[in-house]
Amino acid sequence: MEGYIMTKRLTVIPEQCSGCRICELVCAIKHFRVNNPKKAAIRVMITYPHPVMRMPIVCSQCRSPLCARVCPADALRLVNGVVQLIEENCVSCYKCLEACPFGAIYAHQDCDLPIKCDMCGGDPECVKACPKAALRLIPEAVLGESKRLNNVLSYAQMKEIEFYEKGEKKIIRYAEIGEES
Amino acid sequence: MSIKSGYFKKHLHVDLTRGNAERLDLSETFIKKYIGGRGFGAKLIWDNLRKHDFKIDPLGPDNLLVIAPGPLTGVYLPSSGKNSFVAISPATGLYGDSSMGGGFGVELRQAGIDAVSITGRAPELSVLLIENGETTILAMPGLKGKNCLEAEGLIKERLGTHAVHVATIGVGGENMVKFACVNTDWSRNAGRTGIGAIMGSKNLKAIVVRGDKDIPVYNVAGLVAENAIAFKYMREHKYFRMWQQEGLMNVIAYANEKGILPSYNFKDGVFAKHDQINGATMLSGYKIGDSACFSCPMCCGNICLVKNGKYAGTVVEGPEYESCAMLGSNLGIDNFAAVLSANRLCDELGIDTISTGGVIGAVIEGYERGILSLADLDGREITWGDEEAILGLIQKIARRQGIGNVLADGARGIIKRWPEMDKVILHVKGLEQSAYDSRSSLSMALAYATSDIGAHHTRAWTIAKEMEQGQNWSDDEKVDIVIYHQKVRPLFDMLGVCRLPWIELGLSERHYANFYKYVTGEEASLEELLERSNDIYNLTRLINVRLGTSRKDDSLPRKVWANPPLTGPTAGRIIKQDDFNRILSLYYQKRGWNEDGIPPASLERKFEDWAVPAWNEHR
Numbered sequence: 001m002e003g004y005i006m007t008k009r010l011t012v013i014p015e016q017c018s019g020c021r022i023c024e025l026v027c028a029i030k031h032f033r034v035n036n037p038k039k040a041a042i043r044v045m046i047t048y049p050h051p052v053m054r055m056p057i058v059c060s061q062c063r064s065p066l067c068a069r070v071c072p073a074d075a076l077r078l079v080n081g082v083v084q085l086i087e088e089n090c091v092s093c094y095k096c097l098e099a100c101p102f103g104a105i106y107a108h109q110d111c112d113l114p115i116k117c118d119m120c121g122g123d124p125e126c127v128k129a130c131p132k133a134a135l136r137l138i139p140e141a142v143l144g145e146s147k148r149l150n151n152v153l154s155y156a157q158m159k160e161i162e163f164y165e166k167g168e169k170k171i172i173r174y175a176e177i178g179e180e181s
Numbered sequence: 182m183s184i185k186s187g188y189f190k191k192h193l194h195v196d197l198t199r200g201n202a203e204r205l206d207l208s209e210t211f212i213k214k215y216i217g218g219r220g221f222g223a224k225l226i227w228d229n230l231r232k233h234d235f236k237i238d239p240l241g242p243d244n245l246l247v248i249a250p251g252p253l254t255g256v257y258l259p260s261s262g263k264n265s266f267v268a269i270s271p272a273t274g275l276y277g278d279s280s281m282g283g284g285f286g287v288e289l290r291q292a293g294i295d296a297v298s299i300t301g302r303a304p305e306l307s308v309l310l311i312e313n314g315e316t317t318i319l320a321m322p323g324l325k326g327k328n329c330l331e332a333e334g335l336i337k338e339r340l341g342t343h344a345v346h347v348a349t350i351g352v353g354g355e356n357m358v359k360f361a362c363v364n365t366d367w368s369r370n371a372g373r374t375g376i377g378a379i380m381g382s383k384n385l386k387a388i389v390v391r392g393d394k395d396i397p398v399y400n401v402a403g404l405v406a407e408n409a410i411a412f413k414y415m416r417e418h419k420y421f422r423m424w425q426q427e428g429l430m431n432v433i434a435y436a437n438e439k440g441i442l443p444s445y446n447f448k449d450g451v452f453a454k455h456d457q458i459n460g461a462t463m464l465s466g467y468k469i470g471d472s473a474c475f476s477c478p479m480c481c482g483n484i485c486l487v488k489n490g491k492y493a494g495t496v497v498e499g500p501e502y503e504s505c506a507m508l509g510s511n512l513g514i515d516n517f518a519a520v521l522s523a524n525r526l527c528d529e530l531g532i533d534t535i536s537t538g539g540v541i542g543a544v545i546e547g548y549e550r551g552i553l554s555l556a557d558l559d560g561r562e563i564t565w566g567d568e569e570a571i572l573g574l575i576q577k578i579a580r581r582q583g584i585g586n587v588l589a590d591g592a593r594g595i596i597k598r599w600p601e602m603d604k605v606i607l608h609v610k611g612l613e614q615s616a617y618d619s620r621s622s623l624s625m626a627l628a629y630a631t632s633d634i635g636a637h638h639t640r641a642w643t644i645a646k647e648m649e650q651g652q653n654w655s656d657d658e659k660v661d662i663v664i665y666h667q668k669v670r671p672l673f674d675m676l677g678v679c680r681l682p683w684i685e686l687g688l689s690e691r692h693y694a695n696f697y698k699y700v701t702g703e704e705a706s707l708e709e710l711l712e713r714s715n716d717i718y719n720l721t722r723l724i725n726v727r728l729g730t731s732r733k734d735d736s737l738p739r740k741v742w743a744n745p746p747l748t749g750p751t752a753g754r755i756i757k758q759d760d761f762n763r764i765l766s767l768y769y770q771k772r773g774w775n776e777d778g779i780p781p782a783s784l785e786r787k788f789e790d791w792a793v794p795a796w797n798e799h800r
Contacts, residue, residue, distance in 0.1 A: 017471075018471035018473035018477075019473055020475065020476055020477050021476060025257040025476060029257060035396040035401065036394070037255075037287075037291075045343075048496075048498065049498075054470065131425075132471065
């Protein structure tokens with residue numbers, strides 16, 4: 001981690017997630033060397049049948065982290081783009097668990113400290129292991145791009161364009177192209 | 182070599198009549214010999230049968246229900262979410278088991294248990310709660326009549342957490358429908374052999390599990406390295422993406438092409454409108470998400486939503502091939518939305534889609550042939566593709582209303598009531614046949630006939646291989662492949678992993694011996710493991726033999742002898758009695774059983790070690 005500045009974000013595409021929980025397994029193996037999905041810093045939440053959702057919950061590495069703000073012992077600090085748990089400062093009060101708006105910090109009875117994503121030093125195991133590419137490491141500059149593009153496309157759907165057919169000026173909306181008249 | 186890790190060496194025995202539960206130790210000999218899953222199940226069932234002198238009413242309090250994951254369940258390796266439910270089946274009266282995927286078995290392991298056995302009958306409708314070291318039996322009579330999904334929701338609400346796994350029965354199980362299933366994780370079912378009815382007979386509505394323990398692994402680094410190879414192989418396989426997208430639904434097109442798709446109650450092997458219920462149809466307008474069992478990159482599960490029409494709003498986890506074929510083409514339904522609706526209804530009511538489709542198909546044909554009268558059908562005519570009547574009949578079966586009360590007793594019950602129905606219902610030993618027509622594959626016919634649980638395809642699925650490569654196979658080769666499958670496939674159930682990466686993507690079975698080594702610390706070759714798996718096959722045969730099975734029961738549905746498929750590539754093909762008898766004798770010979778299918782008496786001694794049954798002494 002030394003000297004490395006995290007400029008990428010770990011993002012989740014819930015529509016891609018199948019709920020296989022391989023991310024949980026590799027996370028726990030990487031950090032604790034045990035086969036226990038309950039010791040992972042990422043968890044897949046599953047709801048069914050309404051709504052149908054499989055969503056991995058993992059730390060967003062907030063720039064203004066609420067967990068750090070409530071920490072009474074200065075054990076959570078934003079260092080090089082990653083919110084890091086300073087183990088020797090932590091008093092295990094778990095205020096951070098309650099403060100996190102996403103519930104992305106975890107506790108386990110065997111562990112003295114809260115379990116929090118450390119981005120595996122910049123190369124997260126969960127991203128590499130996800131068989132559905134539901135977890136991605138993307139540059140901050142790209143964040144939100146798909147939403148922006150969707151917005152553009154839905155706006156364009158309503159856009160009118162002018163064109164000439166046999167010398168006659170006509171107007172059509174993108175949404176009407178291909179529709180049978 | 183000894184077992185160094187991989188197990189908690191704990192067995193939870195619950196007596197619902199007395200309302201107590203105890204954690205008992207499992208000996209190393211027991212663990213090594215029976216491995217886990219259906220291996221543990223078979224041994225515990227055997228001991229229980231011996232205790233009751235082989236006189237057990239499947240739906241009585243003495244029938245033991247065993248729930249067992251395997252040593253590899255929940256471990257970081259491909260598709261490790263499997264868990265077996267084992268008991269004497271109410272459908273066949275013989276050994277029965279059903280394995281399910283999802284995450285229930287993983288949670289059970291995390292609660293520190295290698296097997297649960299349940300006996301007795303609770304005085305009130307109850308829920309068994311297993312939480313790390315504690316076990317509680319909660320009376321929850323309010324759950325009576327609730328469907329599986331409702332029950333799971335209500336239990337989670339009552340406990341105030343979503344972080345539990347629930348295995349529940351629906352109305353079908355409560356009414357002891359002989360093909361009732363157990364539903365976990367909302368829609369993962371242990372469907373076959375009527376395990377749900379056994380929970381119903383025990384007044385046990387649900388089992389709730391929560392655990393936090395580490396799943397013991399002897400050599401994590403070795404496991405991770407082995408996995409890297411296995412996962413890489415799978416991800417690079419040319420059909421990997423297809424499995425993620427379509428899952429088992431791709432089989433519809435294949436089965437139709439080969440002429441083995443059940444259509445109109447197996448009258449035909451092709452379905453004219455198969456393209457309206459196949460994987461492509463699902464992808465084009467219904468699929469909204471993927472669903473995977475624990476640690477499975479293949480995610481063969483589909484989640485579908487009906488967006489419009491009269492079934493609009495129906496969400497179902499599925500369908501997969503068996504459900505879609507048995508509730509679709511087998512009933513003449515070409516409307517995919519109706520298939521989804523029927524599948525969802527079966528999930529809610531907690532009845533098996535394969536048996537339900539088989540039974541309803543037989544009813545429609547029975548009526549068509551005049552075996553059943555309009556009065557038998559409670560005055561409501563039913564024909565092929567009549568969605569409304571079929572959905573109504575599913576409800577009636579689960580609720581045991583009218584004709585449903587007879588149908589709920591499965592093939593055996595139906596034949597008892599209307600002996601002529603034997604001509605149209607496809608079953609072996611009382612279990613309705615899976616969605617692979619065996620009339621064009623002698624090895625598949627042999628597989629169905631000799632399967633310990635009845636006409637189910639999981640024990641040996643040789644049909645595709647025989648159709649593609651085996652036109653000129655000798656009897657020897659056919660028997661060998663059946664026996665080989667019957668050795669390998671149970672091993673997967675015993676280890677607690679899914680067989681799909683092996684059978685569908687060709688992941689070498691050698692990996693599993695390595696996985697076993699890294700998890701347990703015991704160096705056992707694949708051959709040694711297969712030997713243990715073969716022992717279990719012999720053990721379940723012994724159970725069945727002691728319960729009355731012999732050569733006469735290793736037979737085939739009457740249709741397979743008498744009525745060939747009408748059209749398609751397999752038209753006109755049937756299994757000839759002579760061919761079958763010859764291959765069956767050869768099978769017995771290769772198994773070392775006598776001409777009547779009875780294993781030698783000496784074999785019994787192999788299983789007489791009373792290694793486990795500490796709980797016998799506690800009674």
